[in-house]
Amino acid sequence: MAVAWVREEEVTYDGGSSDQDGLWKKVIGDLFEDFVLFFSPELHAQIDFEQSTDFLDKELFQEIADEKKGRRFADRLAKVRLKNGEEQWILIHIEVQSKNESDFPERMFRYFYRIYDRYQEKIVAIAVHTSPYKNTIPKRFTYNYLGTELNYSYRNYRTEAYSNDELERSENIFSKIVLAAKVFHQTRDEAHQRYLFKSKLMRELIRNQNYSRTAVQAVFHFIDYLLQLPEAYTKQLSNEIRPIIREETELMELYNKENASPTIKNAFDLEWEKGVQQGLEQGLEQGLEQGLEQGVKKVVVEMLRKGTPVDFIAEVTQLEKEEIEKMREMLQ
Template structure:
């Protein structure tokens, strides 16, 4: 009796997934940098020449600062772009996924700036994206004033908590869906069914929008899939739902990079492969039935069940 009760309690315990938010943000910013700028910095976006690919610089530029953070992981990007007037522009993007306020955050942002500037003497535009729903009161500027020596360094901070969910849903900007998913990460932490409904609705709306390129859709799906993890039963249910959506668009399915697709897309591809093979076996069985071969032989050749063959026979 006691063993049964313990087993029941273990089964009811929610599954805890470890989400690599830093890695996901790094990847999606790299994959969708143009969309990232369009959402968070539209004025700068208008001056960038995207006919020339952005250059993501080596992360070693952050190593000295990273060591001071005592092993804490960061999601940072330094991106070199060309402007429409031919000038070169460096863009520093820092993603902060921690929930607590940090007194030294503004000082760290200044250190990033001056170390990059001191080494490379490049103009730098700096962004900090706060992904937590914690009401972060972090300052968006660094001030130093000591016996007449003063310094003021300001940068742009965007806080996910400040964006309205309804406006994000209505927005046609692709990166609004990334921000929306980041908001729902915390809101649906202990509500698997609610998270499933949200993922299903969001994925369907994205894939049905003809304005989004297929490679961009794949990048968003990858972020959403790994950020908003689901229990296995709901993952399978979501994959079946997306198969029914994507199955109507065979050309769309073929455009996805199967080797780098999100888990939901991988499952949909597997479902498509299985269904395709099954359809081929049905065609073979029909031909064999027309030639009046024994049902047992047809079962052996096609690996279809007796019920499936009888259905075809009828």
């Protein structure tokens, strides 16, 4: 069944940690299959991921945009194909840094009925809370008034429900996104701990051959912009990462300066600066050697013109007699 939709403007990573909604939207788009597998394995089993996933326009949420002022949300609406051939819409709503808001279930219902009313499509709704606060929000919206009843429930997940150990052991690469979201709160005022986490995770991901390089790149972008570091730590991290990248040719080809995350880009910049410095030093050394050689030959020519014996010239200049004889023949 054909559904009219408008492609969303490309989401980029030009925001900082204050643009968490943009980071979540982008990483869900980049790692959508891993996202579904992590939070809902049974739903993942029904989706045909060999078919492309379409992300529908953000304008679908424009009707309730005014209600979102001062809050942090990341919304994605994905259109997928199930293995049985049917079409399925998946509404993903990410609550970023929210506290307990009693109106959340009602807002989830509003998402549902407005999309359903407009498109008449089957919808799977997923809510993910990244707040470190204990969540006591109901997982359903209920309405009961004078015999009119409504009971709307949705899939509800919290990043805090997963332990750090569990996330570190997980083979699903999206677990590293969830782990980074937790570490963001845990290291808010601890730059050194945040640096240690990023260093460990980035080194592990680079060396893990089970993850595609593009998936690793998506995680790098997310954690680089979410877990920002002071300049000194950033430079130190890039220095650590640079020799690891240099070991693998395929990594050097992938992490180019056009699509690299800040840490990787900085590592390339440092590598480039090092290469330029080495080139300058080598060039200077070669230039001095060439200059000395030309100077010696000029002295030899002058001595030959004045009739200085070849043996004496060879002793003074440390040149071979044969070379001096050739120079004399050329002068003659």
